[in-house]
Amino acid sequence: MVVKLQTDLKVRTARSNNAPKLIQTVEDWESDVQHQTTTITSSHQNGKIERNIQTAEADIRAMLTESKMPIEF
Numbered sequence: 001m002v003v004k005l006q007t008d009l010k011v012r013t014a015r016s017n018n019a020p021k022l023i024q025t026v027e028d029w030e031s032d033v034q035h036q037t038t039t040i041t042s043s044h045q046n047g048k049i050e051r052n053i054q055t056a057e058a059d060i061r062a063m064l065t066e067s068k069m070p071i072e073f
Contacts, residue, residue, distance in 0.1 A: 014029075015036045016022035026035040064071060 011031075011033050013034045013036055014026045015038065016026065018037045018039075023035065023037070026033060061071070064073060
C-alpha cells in the first residue's frame with residue numbers, strides 16, 4: 001500500500017489506538033513511517049480528534065432531530 005500525499009510533506013509518524021487492523025496497515029506501508037500507539041482506553045491522548053468526533057456526532061444528532069428522522073440514520 002502506498003501512502004498518498006496531498007502536499008509535498010512526508011508522513012513521518014502515524015498514531016493509532018492499538019487497533020490491530022490499523023497497526024497492520026501502517027506496517028504494510030513499507031516506508032520509514034514511525035508508528036506510535038496510544039494507551040488503550042485513554043482518549044485524552046487523542047484530545048483534538050475526540051473533540052472533533054464529539055462535535056460531528058452532536059451536529060448529526062441535531063440534524064436528525066430537526067428532520068424528524070430516526071436516530072438509526
